[in-house]
Structure formats: C-alpha cells, structure tokens
Amino acid sequence: MEHKSMDKATAAGLLVAMGIIYGDIGTSPLYVMQSIIGTVPIDERTVLGGLSCIFWTLTLQTTFKYVILILRADNRGEGGILALFALVRRHAKWLTFPAVIGASTLLADGVITPPISVASAIEGLLKIYPDLQTVPIVLAIITGLFMFQIFGTKVVGRAFGPIMLIWFSMLAFFGIIWIAQDWTVLKALSPYYAYDLLTNSHGGESGFWLLGAVFLCTTGAEALYSDLGHCGRGNIRISWIFVKIALLLQYFGQGAWLISQNGQLLNGRKPIFELMPEWFLIWGIAIATAAAVIASQALISGSFTLVSEAIRLNFWPKVRLHYPSDQKGQLYVPSMNIFLWLGCVGVVLWFKESANMEAAYGLAITMTMLMTTALMAYYLHTRKVDMWWVVGFIILYVSIEGAFLVANLRKFVHGGYVSLFIAAAIIALMVIWFRANIIKMRLTEYVKLADYIEPLKELSRDMSIPKYATHLVFMSNAARTSEIESKIIYSIFQKRPKRADIYWFVHVDTMDDPYTMEYKVSVIEPDDVIKVNFRLGFRVEQRINLYFRKVVEDMVKKGEVDITSRYESLNKQNVIGDFRFVVLEKFLSFDNKLSLIEGLIMKAYFFIKDFTPSEDKWFGLDTSAVKVEKVPLIIRPVENVVLKRVD
Template sequence: MDHHKHPDKVSAAGLLIALGIIFGDIGTSPLYVMQAILGEEKITDEIVYGALSCIFWTLTLQTTVKYVILILKADNRGEGGIFALYALVRRHAKWLTIPAILGGSTLLADGIITPPISISSAVEGLQILYPTLETIPIVIAILTAIFLVQAFGTKVVGGAFGPIMMVWFLMLAILGVSQIIYHPEIFKAINPYYGYQLLANHPGGFWMLGAVFLCTTGAEALYSDLGHCGRGNIRVSWIMVKTCLLLNYFGQGAWLIVHAGEFLHGRKPFYEIMPQWWLLPGIVIATSATIIASQALISGSFTLISEAIRLNFWPKVRLVYPSVQKGQLYVPSINWLLWAGCVGVVLYFKKAENMEAAYGLAITLTMIMTTLLMAYYLYVHRVNLWWVIGFLVLYLSIELSFLAANLLKFTHGGWVSLVIATLIASLMIVWLRAFYIKLRLTEYVKLDDYLPAMRELSNDISIPKYTTHLVFMSNASRVSEIESKIIYSIFQKRPKRADIYWFVHVETTDDPYTMEYKVNVIEEDDVVKVTFRLGFRVEQRINLYFKRVIEDMVKNSEVDITSRYESLSRHNVTGDFRFVVLERFLSVENDLPFFEQLVMKAYFAIKGITTSEDKWFGLESSSVKVEKVPLVIRPIQNIKLKRVYS
C-alpha cells in the first residue's frame, strides 16, 4: 500500500502497523506517569483529581490537537519528522536551521533515555513478586538484545508488533475499568477546573507539570514515523489508543482515591491495579510493549540521521537497508552509540524513578522547536495570520510551562540529556558550517576553456591511456562549470588520457523520493555531464544509476561505449570505466579566521573516522581511485623571505 499517493487511506493492516510502530512510546507511559507525579507526596483527592485533569488536557491539546490533527498535515510527500518539516520551509528563511538542529539533537538525546526508563519500569514490576531481585542486569540484557536485532531489519519482529500492542492497549482499558467501577465519580477530573486548582493553588503544584508532561512524550515520535503508516491510519487508531490510555489513567486514579491519606512508598499504581494472579502475565506484556516502544524510537533515530546526512547536518556514515520494505534502514554507528548511551543511563540512574528526573527535559525542547517550524509552515501556506499567532501563543505557553517545570529536574539528571543533546547539536553545527565554508572556497572554472586541451589529450598517443571512460564526481551544479581541482587532476597530477570524460553531479532535493537525471553532451564523443537529482531519502547508489544512464544513452545511440583499443573494438568489447573521487584535506598554507579553522579541523577529524566518499556514493572499489587534493584556503599572502649573502 502506497501512502504517498493516499496518506489518508485507512486499512485494517495499516491500523495494526500503526499500533505497533507509532504508539509504543506514548502507549507505555501509564507505567510511570502517576508514580512520577505523586513521588513522595501524600495521596490526596486534590492531587489525584488535579493530576488526572492535567493528563486529560495534555493528551487532548498536545497530542490530539497539535500532533494528530495539525502537525500530521505537514507531511513532505508522506514523510514526517522535524527534518521533513524543515525541508518544507528551509528555503524561506536561513534562521530556521537553528530550530531544526536543536529539535533534531534533543530528539536523538531522548532516544537514549526513553528505552531505559520504559523497560526499567516494566521489569521492576518483578520486584513485587521477588523483592530481592536485581533488575539492572535484566534491563541491560533486554536493551542489548534490542540493539543486536536491528541489523536484521524490523520486518523480522514487525509482524508481531501490532497484535502485541493490541493486547497491551486492551489490557490497559480492562485494568482501568476494573477500578473505575468502584469509584465512577473519578470522571469529574475531566473538568479543567481541577487541573487549574492543582497548578495554581496547591503548594508546588506547578512543578508537577514536569511529571504530567511524561504522558505526551511519544507525540514527537508519532510524527517522525508518519512515513511508515500514513496519516489516516494514525488518526483512526489514535481514537482507540487515547481511550485505552485515559481509562487506565482514570483507573489508577480511582485506586489512588481509595488509598487517600497514604504514601506510595515505591508502589507502582500501574501494577497495584492488577489482580495478584495476573501480575506475571501482566509484567510480560508490559515488558514486550516497552521493547516495541524502544524499537520504534530506535528506527525513528535511524530515519532522522539519514535525513540529517542529506541535509548536510551529519557526517556521511554507513547506511544499511536490511529489507526491501521502504523506510527500513539500519545505521550501524548510531545503533551502537545509542546502545552505549542506554546502558550508561541504566548504570548511572539504576531505577526508573531516578530516570524520570532526566526524562522530558530534552523532548520539551524538541516540541518547542517543532512548534516554531510549524508556525512558519502555516505562515508560508497563507494561513490567516491571527490563526498562526493563536497557534504560537497557545502552544508556546503550554510548552514553555512544561519547560519551566522540567528545568527543576536539571540538577537531578536533566543535565544528562542536555549534555548529550549539546554534543549532537555541536556536531551538526560543525558539519553544516564546514559545508558552507567548502562551498565558498571551491573554485570553479569554465569548462569551455579546457575542451580543446581535453580533445588533444584524448588523441595524444604518446601518453599511455589511463582508461576508456573516466568518470569524475563533481560538485558543480552549473553545466558550464567544473571544479578547478578536477582540471588539475586531469592535466597535472599525471595526465589522465581517456576517450570520454564524464562529470557526474549529485543534487539532493527537498522532496524525499525524487529520482531523475539530466545528460548534457558538452563535446560529442568526448565530454559528457550527467546530473542526478535524488530525494533526501533515496540511497545514493551512483554505480547502479550511472550504468542505467549509459544503457539509455547507448539505446538512443547518443554515445559509443565500445572499447577504442583496436584489438578489442573489432569484437565489440565495452570500454572500461574508472571513477575518480577527489577527497579534500586541509592544506597547511591557509589563512582562515580562527573560528573557521576550528570548524574545519573538527570537520576533517570526524571525517577521518567516517565512511569515505566513494563508499557513500555506492561505487565499487575496484574501479575507483580516491585522490587527495589540498583544500587551499586563501593562500597566505606576501611571504617576506630575504636572500642573505654571506
């Protein structure tokens, strides 16, 4: 089923997939939200009603209205997520890069805290049955297994996701109802008055927002995974998901009201509302649900990184496509970084309730950035300005309140996620700055000036032939231009005599799935320029695409690729192709401002440990030559050397 043509179509299969992929993160929050809100406080009617009221309205305003109704509209040909939104608006304003980078880096940082907190809170249920059990090794074992499975693609496990989550949501609803029947007046909490009372009049009530916020943390992941399921399926299944979540929260509330005046003392309301005989199966289902939630977050991080690479925010790391399913992607380097981060978080915080402190701060920032980009998107799409201002005011006031309440957690562990986010953001900034510096410093020359020389070189028999077809990867977007370093490589390094010179330029578009190419024959049978236009989610397999281009050109007899060696041409043997990729290094003789020096040094240091250009373009190594070219940056001027006569 192709969601790019009908993102609003709904099907039973699509609904199941949406349950499995999209709602894992938001669907597992009942495990820890109520416990986080109460903390060490005494259980009182005021807190319970107020908290439920806040949860109800947060899920309604934040998740339903902002994400499910409004933001899902902003899809880039069926693809969602903060970078897809950025790709839609980036040509309108330069400063939008800042919210995009901040939002993307905080979202990745969140991917390091969510799996540990949800899996820990599920596994810690075992301590009710086995009080002395050590849960940390179990949590780490589960996390490690999740990350090991990634390389095989989620198709392996994806089939079981929907049905397991279906069981999970039904269990939430049934457990909730089993408590609500004893205390049906709990539904009074839908009245926002109770929420207002808690935030405004209860001592320290406002700071509880930080814990309330945990009920909506999965909303951002829901938008990132839009491409897997389509808008229609997400919207319809959300009705069921939200009903089950609310029933469970209200059920926990009903249980708490019965226990008013007591303290929780580490009890988890989620497990308390389970009958004793159901505990073990309940814990197993909860653990499975949290594994699925972590899976969705991890695949969301992979998508995010692949988009970041194509938007020049991230080093070109290796991407693997484990299965034929579209949107299936595995990024080894990110996988192991996330794994290390998750294990670190578990070892540092030990228990789920300690992780709650670190959780939520990063994701509030992501949501604020999405709000800014979305407001700009609405503005560009000619939505009435008052509506745009209304959207901004409403959501910034909600999210800034959440941010303020979450900042209280900074010293308790919120700093962890911010440190991670800062590292990621600085890498993105270095990468983008370096991209612009390189753009500014690359010299282009007119191709026409060199055509006669290239023709002569082709025909000069005194030079041994380098190859029949010489293919250069070029950054020059104009057909008439070529980088001076390529000319340098052809004539100076060691003259490369070839029959046909090909210049291949790859352009990444703001649209996710473009696949087009243009051919300009600049000099008949001598110089050809090919430009590929590829979407920001298309794998760059230049080898394959280039073969296709050649086949098409041979069919239209635009080019003759039979070998020009006399002995071979009689037998119609095709000529040999060689690709040349020019890798730059920072030349010693340059005169850059201090900050740019730093950026470029960092850039080349990171580049040294990531994938090389030829692998990135998908070229086969047997036919590739990688040449190192100095990136001479404004040579140092007027060197005062004096000759001395002894």
C-alpha cells in the same frame, strides 16, 4: 491522489500504526502517575489534578497539535522535524537553528526512552520477587534489542501491531474495572482540577512543578509525526482515537486505585501493576515488557531515519548506512546503533531505577516540541494561512510548551543534565558539519567547462600519454552544467595527466522531496565530455554505481554514446570499455590563513571526518574501479609572503 491515499484508513494499516508509532506514548502509563505522586503521601486533590492535566495535555498537545494540525504538514507523504525543515528551509536561513536543536534533542531523547520503558516494566517483578536485581535484566534486554538491529525489523514488525493491540486492550480493561469502583474520578475531566493543582501547593511546594511529571504522558507525540510516511495520516488519526481512549481509561483507573490509597505512600509501588489481580501479574509484566521493547524499537528506528535525513541535509557526517531489506523505511546505521546502545547502558548503570530516570526524561523532548512549533508556524505562514491563526497557534503552544520547559528545567540538577549534555554534543556535531560544508562550498573554486573542451579532446588523442581509462568518471560538486571544480581540472591535466576516451562528470543534488529519483544528461561534446546530474530525495540511498550504470544503459539504447572499448583488438570483439571513477577527498592545507572560529570549525570537521567512511564508500561505488585522490583545501591562501634572497 497521493494526499487522498494518505487519508485512507485500512484494517492492516491501523494495525501497523498501532505497532509502529504508539510505543513511547503507549508505555507512559508505566511511570506517569507514579512520577506525579512522587514520595509524598497520596492526596485526592493531587490525583484528580494530575488526571485533569493528563487529559488536557493529551487533548491539546497530542490530539490537536500533532494529530489534527501537524500531520497536515507532510513532505510528499513523509513527516518528522527534518522533513518539515526541508519544506520551509528555502524561505529563511534562520530556520536551520530550530531544525538542528529539534533533531538533536530528539536523538538525545532516544537514549532515555529504552531504559525508562524497559526498567519500568521489569520493576513490576519486584511485587513478586522483592529482592530481585532488575539492572542486569534491563541491560540484557536492551543489549539484545540493539544486537538484533543488524537483521532489520521486518519479521518482528509484523508482530508489533497485535502485541500493542493486546497492550492497549489490557490497559483499557483494567482501567474500566477500577473506574467502575469509583465513578467520581471522572470529575477530573473538568479543567478546574488541573488549575487547582497548578496554582496550589503539593508536598510543601508549588503544584506548577508537577508539569514536569505530567509532560511524560505526551513525550511520544513527536513519533506520531515522524512515522507519518510509514503509516499514513488516515491510519494515525483513526487509530489514535482507540489509543487515546485506552490510555485515558488506564490513567483514570490508576486514579481510582490511588484515591483508595489516600494518605498512604507509594513506596515504589507502580499503580499500573496494582490494578492487576495477583494471578495475572506475571502475564501483565510480560506484555508490558514486550510493549517497552516495541517502544524502544520504534525510537531506535526513528533515530536511524533521522540520521539518514540529517546526512542528506548536510547536518551529519557521511556514516555508513545499511538497508537490511527492500522494505521502505528499513534502515540500519551501525555507528548510531553503537552510540545509542552505549548511551542506554550508561543511563541504566547511572540511574539504576526508572524513578531516577524520570528526572532525566522529558527535558530534551520539550525542546524538540518547541522547535517543531516554530517550524510549523513558519510552514503555516508559507501556506498563506491567515496571520491571526498563525499568531494564535504560536501563543497557545509556546505558552503550553514553555510552561512544560520551565517545569522540566527543575529536573536539570536531578538528572536532566544527562539528556541536555547529550543533546549539546549532538548540536555541536551538527553545527560543525553544517558550517564546515558552507565554508567549503563558498570557497570551492569553479571554472568554465567550455574553456577546457578543446584541451580535453587534445589530451584524449595524445598517444604519448598512457591511457588512464576508456571512461573516466569524476564525482563533482558543481551543480551548474557549465561549470567544474578547478581541482578536477588540476587532477586531469597536472597532478598526473589522465588520458581517457570519454570524460564523465557526475553531480548529486539532494532534493527537498524525500523520494525524488531523477537524472539529467548533458552531452557537452559527443563521445568526449558528458555531464550527469542526479536529483535524489533526502531519503534515497546513494547508490551511484547502480544509478550511473542505468544512465549509461539508457544512453546506449538511444545511441547517445558508444561505450565499446577503443583498443583495436577489444573493439573488434565489441568488448565494453573500462570505467574508472575518481573521487577527490579534500584535506586541510597548511597554506591557510583562517579566522579563529573558521579554523576551529574546519579542524573539528576534518578530525571527525577521519572516523567516517571515505567518499567512494558513501557514494556506493565499486571500490575496485575507484581512485581516491587527496587534494588540499586551501580556504584562504597566505598572502604577502616576504622572502629575501641572499647571495
């Protein structure tokens, strides 16, 4: 039933899809043809070859790979590279590498998209005001956009669809007007012109290198998949028909204008604005700017979602997440917002013009697409698709995306190093966090809970020890009901004996399904020891305080637990007993003998951890009833300590 509803298309759904997912790919006509022509005289063969490359890239890459094939790989209705990874990760450990690289390069791309989209739109004003300083305007718009994130995008989101509908209609309208002046431009639909361009010279060098510029027309394809959960497969597929037609009409309209300028230099002119009459230009720039802001907003929201998924999958530090509204998918990540804003401001100040930003754009997202291809191929394999089809898929898309990657590598020295440097920093962060969690889990010591039931009951009855709490709740990493960390036992019995009437042990499992919300209660010893296991999807907010309260309420209704206070005076009045949470926060002990690599990973891990919120805030616990205890993480104790006693 879920899959059938995903395949349905509605008028409202189509409008939402138009506003949410086509911002990046929809604003590409602002700069793609300008990038293909470059600084050499306009040549008809280059124009026709560029148009042919654009048509076949949008057909093979965007339509066939993403809209037809990859949208099938939904994880309970959710899409995106980490949702795809969650589907296949249990089958092979090596799949972690493409997931980390793909997610990191996608986040790095988020630093380039807002500046290039907004700058390309604002630079249209130079046709009216040649001496205008565009950088301050671009910075003001981008800063305003990031400041707005704290309020959420629910209200503005309603306007996105109609604005993008106007944008695509405008692209199609002016495209048709110019195509009608030179119908011969449609011969570029033939793949011959793409082949001719790529195998011959352009401006004194191989036309193959133009693939780096051509690739800019499909950079937003990954967003189609990432926003699957917001829009549904049916809405994306139907709306893409209109969007693709509008984009192609605009590109071919620009081609017709460029052919009319054969032999001339562009000199900073943007073909998209040359198609518009003078009286409409200011309106066209305003609509283009609105579309660029929407493109940026979609990418920022996508980055927030990606980070929240990465946190649940242990790829990212547990940074603070905010949910500005109850609407599904509404999320605000303050630390990521600051990071993206600083990155965007840096890109604008460094490159200044959109033409310079094109050199940095595209290289990172090519890596994302290659990694998605690797994960998708393995997904097809797990779904028992015929091996020859899987091999064919790999050969076709590794060839296409490999060619784009090689062509884009040429951008490295011209600015591509910026996006790759950002991606490398994010990859390093993800690898450190992921590896550190594996080291911690591998070397955390667990003990049998059954061995401590009687001691816990005795401690609970020992009146010589002051009562710590009526209900003492420990957050635990032990997934098995029969086990508990030795550190928790140490905290209860040795660090400071903690007498309580009921001991609760709470564990949170992150599931591969995005929106799972389940729990299991194991009453190990009635009214003494209870273990609660939450199973939460990788897109579910960690509000353990709220969820735990719901569990207790359900248990009280079923008569499984008595939560009234055990103090005689309060018990007579049926006062509910106090609940106190204990969270163990580990620090790296000096008593460790680590390998060089593990030592560096753990030091980096704890250094980063100092800048993130504490565990109690991450779990959404009420800080007034939480005790955070620091415990040493002894990964490998130093052995054979030789000490000599002297008298």
